[in-house]
Amino acid sequence: MTGKDPLKDLMKFIESNSSDANTEEEFNDLIASYIKAQNSKVQTHMTEKDARTSDDYMELAEDAKDLESALKYARKALKLDPDNLEAELFVADYSATSVLDNLNKAKRAVNHGTDVMTRQGFMNKENEGEFWLLFETRPYMRILKHYVEALIECGMMKKAASECENILRLNTNDNMGARYTLMHLYALLEMEDQALELHKRYKEDSTLMLLPLSLLYYKQDDFSKASRYLTRLVKANPDTRLFFRIIGTDEFTKIAKNMNSFGYRPNTIEEFVISLEENSFAFEGATAFFEWASEQLRKK
Secondary structure (H helix, E strand, O other): OOOOOHHHHHHHHHHHHOOOOOOHHHHHHHHHHHHHHHHOOOOOOOOOOOOOOHHHHHHHHHHOOOHHHHHHHHHHHHHHOOOOHHHHHHHHHHHOOOHHHHHHHHHHHHHHHHHHHHHOOOOOOOOOEEHHHOHHHHHHHHHHHHHHHHHHHOOOHHHHHHHHHHHHHHEOOOOOOHHHHHHHHHHHHOOHHHHHHHHHHHOOOOHHHHHHHHHHHHHOOOHHHHHHHHHHHHHHOOOHHHHHHHOOOHHHHHHHHOOOOOOOOOOOHHHHHHHHHHOHHHHOOOHHHHHHHHHHHHHO
16 A cells, blocks of 8 residues: 555546546546546545544555555454445455465455345346446445456356356446456357357447457367458457557567556557456467467458
């Protein structure tokens, strides 16, 4: 922890005030609104002396200068309100001592979160598909996403895919981008029917959909379909040829390093960076795929 983090505050502001702020224009508008709001109010900081509620202690945890203090405040927040899912996720995330410990903590948080959502009346047909629109359910959705990441880290890919499907069932608009993780999992597991259904459901010819689809068919030795999705990828992202030309080079590494912290520009090489960095599991051992795609693009 490093004290008050303006970037973290900004991202929370964006998350709370946008349904799906993915474009550069949307980010710029929200950043401008955030700066205006910050400039128009007197800055106040929570202190341990003033803290009373579970949320107060979570604010202290997020502002803490070191991990030990952050965990102390988060655990205090959880003690004051055992159903504070933000605090539970914070403790689970920062106190894990190994990948398996992280998985076990995430699983307990999911089970507890599901119980909390049920007791609070959110787990019903009326709310299914709209969870992210309900502010009270967002901590639970973040716990589910953390669980997916823990499963992937432990190599439990089919279970991770199942949990991604659950996230999309609860939040069909998919404000957290679970569909992209799921598509890469389908590519890894060669789950063709499910991948096609997902692509059809979201009607999205984006890099994060088309690249794993091309990879999936390449892995199935169906070069015709792999090439077809590669062609669609070229149309969707003008930087496709550049990506396959520089992947694995210092130039690509430099682009990745210099990307904006607030988000990526869709339909540019930055979207390829996101695909590889956030879903590296799908591309392990895929060197030949990149060589094949590069050769296909040279022919075209």
